[in-house]
Amino acid sequence: MQEAGSMPDTVRPKRPLKSWFDVRHRKVGTWAFALNRLTGIGLSLYLIIHLVILSLLLQGEQGWNDFVTLVKSPFFLTLDVILLFGFLFHGLNGVRVGLVGMGIGVDNQRTLFWVLMAVGIVLLLAGAWLIFTL
């Protein structure tokens, strides 16, 4: 008898990335899962980049001012909005995952998702406006 968990599928080896991110034919729960992973990876990368950027402070005032001019460009402001989306999605969906993980709202998890996304869209639009106007 084979040990549970040690069955090799020699002709269809495990493909974790496909398993996580190929969301064709999948429902909203899996989409949320995949996007949570993606935004999680994205936010982690951003965190690293952010710390690297902060090290520019060591270069003194001129280096910092050049950098600030760059990130006030429309291209970077757009990236900021994308970052905000990642933050909002991961945070709000995270609330949903936390709730259902404790047994709250399990039977309404799809509705919960869309309600939180609606909140997220409002915050995203408000945030985007602030990012581009301040």
Added chain:
Amino acid sequence: MEKFHALIIGGGGTGGALAHDLALRGLQVTLVERGEVTSGTTGRHHGLLHAGGRYAVKDKESAIECIEENLILKKTMPGSFEHNDGLFVALSDENVEYSHLFIESCEECGIPTKRLTREEALRLEPNLSPETKMAVQIPDASMDAMRLALRWFATAKHNGAQIKTYTEVISILKQGNTVTGARVTDHTSGQEYEIGADIVINAAGPWSGQIADMVGVEVPIKPSPGVMLAVRGRLCNMVINRLAPSGDGDIIVPQRGLSVVGTTSWVVEDPDNLGLPKDHVQKMYDEGGKLIPLVKEAPFRAAWAAARPLIGPRKAEADTGRELSRTFKCFDHIDEGVEGFVTITGGKATTARGMAEATADVVCQKLGIDASCRTREEICLPHTAYYD
């Protein structure tokens, strides 16, 4: 001591029960099945463990077999039946009249009955038609058609039997007039090979005629399909039968969250080409709806056909198949001058174990083995043990 090798062709309930019986009697058993086990007729039946009521009046032999096997199966396969009993429901004065003959016949066959008034019946099954006039309670039960048979396969496997699925018989090997084995294809790889055996047993159900043709013997099998309908909703907890001689759509079996209505009957030549007559499906709604009106509005889940392996004259006429006996028959083809080949066919899911016992007796007698049947007492392993 040398072990005799039996090759069983056919992985339905009969083959499974036979592998189980012969393995317990100390034979080396190989079973070949061209598909998944129970993928022929056995898996598709409506899951009724008969008490024999349906046969008590017209086919007493079948009825007695049924009630005997009913009790044996409940004992050897604990945990595999919804012990909810069954009702034979009278919807007309004619049915009520029939109840006297019905109860009498059941008593003659040893089938316990209880006469119920209309009120009593409706309290047990509130979804019954308001036309209900009275009912008779008998020890029917619901089973999971595939998983019940799988317990025989599981136990046989654990007792040394080799169950080779996706292994199709291409030809039967003979030496003179003696059958010596079979040539098979393993469909998982495409490889052909030969299996030698001291005795080959044809347990292929509606396909047993095709296997017999390979040997050149005649098996009077008449594949007789019937249509069944599954609707969503468990509309009854007991098996519901019409209190009348066997007819179309006169039985409703609860299965998990579904209700299965059956069945009809016609005859075909090719058991792989049954068809699904639309008017038969409609009949299930109509007739089932007479017993439980909610059937008519219940959402559709599935409609399918399964072929009974009825024994009868192969070339002669038989209108619907209903007039042929539901009992089983074991053919020792030495009668036709062929040694080493036995066919078991006919019967029904409820009597598969009994069929296997009769066949195993014949097989052991032919091989000179002195071993008695143990399957009346031996508790079977759970179906999940098949996958060890």
Added chain:
Amino acid sequence: MMAEQQVQFKVLRYKQGQASPTFQTFNLTVNEDTTVLVALQDIRRDQDPTLILRHSCHHASCGTCGMKINGQEQLSCVVKALDLGTQTVMVEPLDNLPLISDLVVDMNGFYDRYTTPEMMYLRESEFLTEADLPEGIEKWLRFENCVECGCCVSACPIAGSDAEYLGPAALAAAWRVVAEPRESNPQEALEWVDNEHGCWRCHAAFECSEVCPSDVDPAGAIMSLRGELTRRKFRRLFGRR
């Protein structure tokens, strides 16, 4: 006279010894009642007798005919080919279970985990509870919903990356032992799932419950297991209240 139509079936084929699975296309005339299972059987009968697939009950009770149809896990016996609405129907075996050949997957590993919590297959029926019980019957019994089809395991993104994950079917089975113990021991079941490859490994994709053909709701069961484990941990932490 029923409307008939030509449909193309793209079936993933594999025989032991082949390098990898490949698609084979079959053309078949179907009518409005033809299920994908019947279509595959017809293809086997008339076009290619080497095609193998698992099937048995033909009415969503045995769970053996689970496969991916147009990318979605379903029981082929209850999917009508024309209801899919596509000219080509893609048929593949379930994921996350080892492939034996064609559409047949190895269920041994599935059952290794499924049987661990020592479960019963029969429970008290929740249907028609207002009905009286017949003489000689103690309570209305019914089989559990789960038909052991493996569709949930195939659809689970975690089962696709963690070979040791117990999986939705086994976890749902464990929950059923906790919810209605009968003769089993719920504590054993809870201990069995309380680890990083058990109920905590789930990441709430909920695809298992979406594809389940039998109203098992494995995702709900997994969350219930977590809830129960959390409650017990709290009680132990703060003493019995």
